[in-house]
Amino acid sequence: MSHAHAEPVEHGNDMPDSLHDDAVHARNPMLAHHFDDPRHQFEAGKLGIWLFLVTEILFFAGLFCAYAIYRSQHPEVFRWAHHFLDWKLGAINTVILLASSLTAAWAVRCAQLGQKSGLVANIVLTIIFACGFLGIKYVEYSHKFHDGLLPGKYFAPVEEAWETPAFAHKHPESARLAHELAEYFAKNPVKTVSGASSNGNMAAAAGPVIVRPALAPEIEAKLRNPEVVGPLVDAGIIENPRWVAAEGLKRPAQAYAFFSIYFFMTGLHGVHVVAGIIVWLWLLRRTLRGDIGPRFFGPVDFGALYWHLVDLVWIYLFPLLYLVS
């Protein structure tokens, strides 16, 4: 036989019943029975958590897909609705989550080096940051609930996009025009007359006709200025500048869809933050119990990897929801 490796292994009497090394396990109380050594255990865990992260990415992909389809089909909905989101709160939460990722990675380093007090400090900081993130999310959610900015059939906004401070700050001229038009519509409520009016030229089949006095010339001039009227048209507030006197100010037909997407995406992310806090509390308990150290830091590493994925999702959610232009 030329291939030495192909020779069958003979099971002589001197073979042990098992390859299990009791001495290795005696030195490593955290080493599970079915692993040969700490490295074997660590790499099995690492592969497991990465496979889990893959499923998590594809799990979130469903909502990102909904976002992509709605944004490509109804850009006006996003241009209308994003004025209700406070980008400053979103930015603060981004910084908080990045800081928690720093302390999570630092916690792994402390675990690897056996720095117990540093590990405890970093885990506690990560939990504090996570709670701070949820606190800001709570403030945002309660504003949305208060203002009727809710998904689907619960969508009943108390103010229009052009009334928000964010819109007025970004497009002051356009906001002023919208206010002037709203004033005009308030002064001239819709009066409909039958299509078969005394005016002989009006076709009988034309249906109800909205009768309103002519717009003031300065409003007409603004309606012809694309820089002033553009943002209102883009956000679906004015459908056609030529017919605005008849049509009135509008809201995109599917404006509620933004808040469905907003609540489901940030909600699923928030659930992951809550799950992360539970994981960190569990890791804190194991650390205080003395389980974690240079020979057994896998749980901290895997918990941190999950936490970084939660951060990764938010890195995309922040510009997609808060920074629509």
Added chain:
Amino acid sequence: MTRTIEIGSEEPGAPLASVENIGETGYSHVISLPILLGIFGALIALTGTTVAVTQFDLGPTWNLVVAMIVATVKASLVAAFFMHLLWDKRFNLLLLLSAVLFLVLFLGISVNDRSEYQNSIDAFNQAKDSAIAK
């Protein structure tokens, strides 16, 4: 500076891991504090960049493209350094990239397919509106 630390050594009486007993045979990489803090600084700076870019009107498409590029740079920094992929087995990176590949296929094909039917949907809505008007 790739510093790999020997952890879980099984020699009797071997010291536990410390920054001194570093070598290429260890099974996990310990990230240095300057890198950790430097990456955090870069992530904060990129967050500032993505907010600042919204002040410039590059058109709806380009604003989104720039925001996604900045987000992807941030995500890559987190994955490479905080998630240790730079020093890990390449198989873990392969897993992440395969997830991203299927994410892109899923989104790309779905959005394309949805666009194909937009004309039919618009025609349906118009027909519905005129039917209600009658």
